[in-house]
Amino acid sequence: MTLAPTLTTLDSLKAGQSATVIHLAPNAVGGRDGGIDVSRRLMELGFVPGERIRMLKRGLPGGPLAVKVGQSTFALRRFEAALVSIQPE
Secondary structure, eight states, rough: OOOOOEEEGGGOOTTTOOOEEEEEOOOHHHHHHHTTHHHHHHHHHHTTTTEEEEEEEEEEETTTTEEEETTEEEEEEEEHHHTTEEEOO
């Protein structure tokens, strides 16, 4: 019997841990993000299915997350990171 891979969201990844992006959830335009399509913005930054990412640092509870994608580092708000489904390594 083969177990299905464990999926979670980027906002729960621990500092120093790597993962692969599996899926980006759609978000409602005009919500907390001020009308910006956050999922599209994340994809433009490189958060695309199959991409390897690494959590560099978790700020204070409720604070931003520092995430490395390719050669770039981004600060994400937690609700943005919650849109990214990942498979931890």
